[in-house]
Amino acid sequence: MDTNEGRVYFALDGDDFDPDEVTKFLGIQPTSVMRKGSKVDGKLPKINSWSVSTENVVNEHIDVFEMATEIINILKPKKNLIIQAKERFNVSPRLEVVLWFSVNEEHSTPAIGFEPETVSFLGEIGAFIDIDTYKH
Template sequence: MGIADHSIVAFRIFGDDLVPTEITDLLGSEPTVAYSKGDERIGRKTGNRYIEKTGRWSLSAEDKHPEDIPAQITELLSKLTQDLAVWDQLRSKYAMDFFCGVFMGSSNDGLEFSPEVLGQLSARGITLSLDIYDHSDD
């Protein structure tokens, strides 16, 4: 089993009543992307205008070549509060996940997550979401 070619990872929080500045204050880190429900956003590639259907706060890690999702998760968690009471508060109000894009380099690449990394996500109530992209897709 080989290691995937590369990975992208972002910690994301979603909610209709999400106020980005409040999340920033609670987590102690500036987001990569943030908006409130109803905000207008202009697509970077298309220039199309969108009205956001829900609020979002997200923080992205540096892309890794080859894939190293555990390091990316650890990188992001190190930038955020360690106070589990804050995480309980967030979990009770919002949907949270680590979005992980995995770009395979062959037809048989694998992923591995240590109990420590999974324990950190579990303690904070964060879902791990994996999107896996086939190496043969263009």
């Protein structure tokens, strides 16, 4: 592909929880769920996962600041429930950034960073950030 691509998502991961129960508890419809042992793209996930994602953006300009803020704005009203869900469902919160870089040297690379409010919110709920990068 001749351009950049990316998305940001928030996930709750754990060994033994029902993603449907997390959906009911948080009152947020997930973008996707994975269940341990159920095939996803030909692979068997080793953990359960509940996630809320931005759309996949395909553009020369990818702004992680903006996409992360979009996800955090969905989650902020549920902060206390997310903290409770960590204990209740034994899950780990994660903000994931997935980027595919264009190999075209005329294109800029994605802007990777986080607003102070995003960092603060993630700290308050005990989440970590993972950034995966790939070349097209």
